[in-house]
Amino acid sequence: SASGPNGHGPNGHGGPNGHHGFGRVARKEDARFIRGQGNYVDDIKLPGMLYGAILRSPHAHARLLSVDTAAAEAHPQVRAVITGETLAGLNLAWMPTLSNDVQAVLATDKVRYQGQEVAFVVAETHYAARDALELIDVDYEALPPVVDARTALDDGAPLIRDDVEGRTDNRIFDWEAGDAEQTGRVFDDAEVVIAQDMLYPRVHPAPLETCGIVADMDKVTGKLTVHTTTQAPHAHRTVYALVAGLPEHKIRVVSPDIGGGFGNKVGIYPGYVCAIVGSIVTGRPVKWMEDRSENLMTTSFARDYHMRGEIAATRDGRIRGLRVEVLADHGAFNGTAQPTKFPAGFFHVFTGSYDIEAAHCAVTGVYTNKAPGGVAYACSFRITEAAYLVERMIDLLAAELGTDPAELRLRNLLRAEQFPYSSPTGWEYDSGDYPRTLRTAMDIAGYDELRAEQADRRARAADAREDGPLMGIGISFFTEAVGAGPRKHMDILGLGMADGAELRVHPTGKAVLRISVQTQGQGHETTFAQIVAHELGIPVDDVDVVHGDTDQTPFGLGTYGSRSTPVSGAATAVVARKVRERARIVAGAMLEADPEDLEWTPGRWIVRGDPSSGATMQEIAMAAHGSLELPDGVEGHLDATTVYNPPNLTYPFGAYIAVVDVDPGTGKVTVRRFIAVDDCGVRINPMIVEGQVHGGLADGVGMALMQVMAFDEDGNHLGASFMDYLLPTSMECPSWELGETVTPSPHHPLGAKGVGESATVGSPAAIVNAVVDALHPYGVRHADMPLTPANVWRVIQGRPFRT
Template sequence: MTAPVEEDVKVGFGRMRRVEDARFIRGRGTYVDDVQLPGMLHLAILRSPYAHAKIVSIDTSAAEAHPKVKAVVTGATLDSLGLAWMPTISYDTQAVLATDKVRFQGQEVAFVVAEDRYSARDALELIEVEYEPLPVIADAKTALDPGAPVIRDDKEGKADNHIYDWQAGDKDKTDAAFAAADVVVSEEILYPRVHPAPLETCGSVAHLDKATGKLTVWTTTQAPHAHRTLYAIVAGLPEQKIRIISPDIGGGFGGKVGIYPGYVLAVVGTIVTGKPVKWMEDRSENLVSTAFARDYHMTGEIAATADGKILGLKVNVLADHGAFNGVAQPTKYPAGFFHIFTGSYDYGAAWCNVTAVYTNKAPGGVAYACSFRITEAVYLVERMIDALAAKLDMDPAELRLRNFIQEDQFPYTTPTGWTYDSGNYPVTMRKAMEIAGYEKLREEQRAQRERWAAGDRSGTLTGVGISFFTEGVGAGPRKHMDILGLGMADGAELRVHPTGKAVLRLSCQSQGQGHETTFAQIVSHELGIPTLDIEVVHGDTDQTPFGLGTYGSRSTPVSGGATAVVARKVRDRAKLVAAAMLEVSHEDLEWEQGRWFVKGDPEQGKTIAEIAMAAHGALELPEGVEGHLDATCVYNPPDLTYPFGAYIAVVDVDPGTGVVKVRRFIAVDDCGTRINPMIVEGQIHGGLADGIGMALMQVMAFDTDGNHLGSSFMDYLLPTSLECPSWELGETVTPSPHHPIGAKGVGESATVGSPAAIVNAVLDALKPWDVTHADMPLTPANVWSLTQGRPLRTDLAL
């Protein structure tokens, strides 16, 4: 349930229609594939059919003879130019084109540049590659076995598939807590490999202007400035001669953060041919070869007293990173923010170990609608809480309420050293229960189970599942977090023109989140300029300040903070100009939205528009004030922000077929200050649908030979409106004390919190069979199999 769109707000925060939608709904958006340049050529990539194989030989002669082909390039050619390998954002290396061998199905082997897309793809069929198949590791659990084939034998001295071990927390203290516990519950939990599957696939148009030496790349990236720096490193071009343009993007979800080989190959193509070169992947290429997420094998143990007080948590994780470590995370945290794994509960001891390995799969670890592995951590904790509740025969809502961090404990330092900024978890949980009618749902469920026990087993069984999450978003500050040495601070530039209209330039990049509306509203709130009089510019490195882009829900926590700070700088400058106009001391002025006025005499004042005209005119300004109403800012966030939420899923399960229907979903989110509630609700709607997909249908599967089994939307299923209920949303508002406007971010929250609620609900429905665990996705076949061979309990105290 969402509120209707009322009259669009004119100034400041509030519900209003997105300004960018005017072009989108009319088909006037500009995407990479819309870019057409004179003389543009097209690039297609030859990909390996094998997951692991030596390259014995490559014969490109037939492809080169094709009348429309302009270039054919192999890994050997790139190797001779020093371009065969590129850095990943995890300080690993990745082959741009395979040279010695291929390491996953779909890896790039060669590319063709031709006059049109069809000729380029036809010419791929003319390239003959002789492969010598090698043993395959398609399961992370076998990657470290003695005698396992070494995938990264390109690394000198590398004798196994180990990437790293990483620990957090206090193991001795945690062991002591477990020794004192009355109850210990353990579960082996898989968060399977999934894919962002954006509406728009990845692509680039690269053009090297030989006259100026300027390389312009239109590309599907969430981090244009970071891409510019990495292109300079990889290609050896002067960074000031590189321009990255990221136009409208049809979804990213973390999958368009890193640099894919195809991006680099487009640059190589324009260098080789001297013409603009376009590369756009098809859907199968996107599903098979671009970055995946999750693929975590987790073992969790939770310790508690007999009355349900949680004492400690232990976690061991085996992380499958694929053939190259392309995990998106800050440098100091190889396992990302997984060690914010203690969740929303107050217990004194926790410890985790994460081991990462190489396998013969495409590089994984993208921050897919999550802040660097927090999604996996939340799923683990919320499944463990339900497992503990079942062991204690306690209502899962009551167990959570009994163990929540309390309002007066904030700022709260977790057992692994992270400091949550603010929160009131019990209020949020109780609000979700109130919207759901929680007690009534449980009464209906008991009556339903009584009928089943009495022999009336028609219809479905209802399950009620709960998930409560705390997420850490807004990656920063730069002293703690960087990627490849680039600090996680964002820039902002704001100019107020003489007529009072404004232009805001930002380093973050929208992929549909409504940035052009949200950030204009922040400026409007701070300066009183009508929202529609503020233009937001992003996605062009020649037009915007440096920053690390949009992912990990950084937009509002970091770039939003930058926007508020730069607007306040303009407001302070405007105060000095207004003082000169009114011939008073600036200390005698007060601010109200949109104008400075004289204390005690509100009639004597000047609006921002009047001040802007004077700042550009002949007014004699105070000493030190140069004129104009411009300002810049680099916002270095003091810490992460921590949005949270309570989710309740109600499902109906047909035990005879295994079909799961999500009947209701209640989501109460606290993302601090809400700038535009309509945009917040839209973000939540999308994330909840994403959660249904992950919980019930999405999985990237592989056979024992490393063949990818989800290379189309016939195999990799996505939720539609038919699988989604009418969402029931609520909110609480706990502003972040250290953010300039108190905002925490919400773009990933629903994806983080919803899968556990759905899985917990399905298992709750199957409780009469004593089913306590199942791994996602809970497809009909998987759900049906859970009850087979199990007796139906007639004990109705469930």
């Protein structure tokens, strides 16, 4: 049902959520959020609950000589002090990471980054636990740290992972994709070759709610219940089962309301394991909540890719080859989250949206003395870095050739007739019409007029030596690969990436959908109800969505990589269609007709061609639970279950245009306008999609202009508060100008593609391209993020202004 761009129109029939399907339905979950009645982990208070706090390393790299806990244990309110030694006795000092490495839960031998977990105190109150941390006496022998990834493989670099037998250096992996030889040949006879080094700095997802857990081990039943901030409850349960040796049916993971995830809540952190052990040791529930600095210093970072890009082209602007070398800083333990076979995630989709003959990338991962657990922050598994790289390279090429960057893109974008498209690094893009999307963005922007305004301003600045702001226009076009993923291609820690769904229909026609994905703000309680309503023709308000509790939902891998709509959304459509088919048989019995002779009209099965003879979903549901005689072999009720294994990923895309003004006196960048045209196939709820895009665009402003997790040469973390690590606010954001095109995914039952990370992936390059474009009269080719006033000012110092 490729309805118009806005689904079935605003708010449809009846009250807002009497709506029977897709469209701008008001978010159901907001009823509690706007009343301040959300229920977050830190709101949970269990009888007898204790509080945990973590002692953390002040050093980036040091040998642990001794940990004296006697004074802390003597504190009247302290119930337990757990150290690495305690955990080693339980065989829990180390835990597996999402990348098949191991990570220290509490340090036993060395500390390997500032903020690493050293001891865990459990006390009657949060304050007592914190106070007792100061009574623990730790003796460290400081070691030289590896702070800059570019020195990690130097001869004589300090060895970080001496816990692994036989390891002699800080190399984690070497990985490549594409055809090196073919790409080499294309570069050898290319007319134009351009190379550029660039850094995608280390940033942080920084959700407003930090990470936390309430662990409750019931010694009588042997059942462990954890309430926790997780984007993937079922995956966490399986990892706990494997780590702790507990059977899965004795573990219940509950994820209540989540105050933003952005990838930060995919992994399992040492504090979670400590709280569980704390509950086992004390026999009481234990709560542990991070504070802001702990969240910024120790949990999943994002990016930290040192990239060298090379692009080969003809003189008249036909791109022929792309080659990339990456040095990936993974921190002290390789805890990045991505499908097992892909140590650099989906970075190798880096040819992006262009028709390129040959491509090759080589990625080397290294350990450094920084926090582990990368890939988080709306990245589509490293596609953020990939999209940034290719979009910068295209602008560099445009500048070299003296071609307009929009023109260069239009000349090289994949054309509609090339889909499904097989990329040089092995991807099959499902659908797209890229030039149409870029032209739509250019129309909204008034691209030609903007270029004319820019030329005029530059001329005036050159003639009159005006000191006014410099205007820049930046484009980025991105393609994502989201909806991981087909079982034959990918798994995480051996777990396949298919999702279950269960749908029950009560006798009165009200429905309950059970899914495994976990909303963190994306509005699943609304959009998944809309999918069921759309398929069964019942009101959205008649569908309840149950999620975030492993005891109540089918298995599935959770919400990240914008996979909820592509995978669980598809599962929901499939299970609803199963219910609809069961309803057809019941309707046949009710109408005394052959089910084959019935046809579906929204909400009703009717005798083909006779709308006066039919049964609504509500009537059918009642009959299915009643005394109506059903044909032999047909079970009563309408309930159904399914497991959806996606045949391919979905490939959403978009064209973004940023207009910036740069003050050459201060280096301050103002984003004057931002045009975003997204294509995520069929939109279930256009309002929620636009909200997702707004959020991601703000992320882009943050990364492009403000954010970096910096470290000094001793490995001290310099961004551990919101005074130093800046979040964009409405003050830094323009009023977003959105457009859309709709190219349905041919393999998704609803034609939908994911969208939750699109704008974060696509927007940084547009802003950086715009700033570099503004600085063009100074001969600037490239500048690394974040383009803070100081960085921009420094880049243009000593350079003459020439048009």
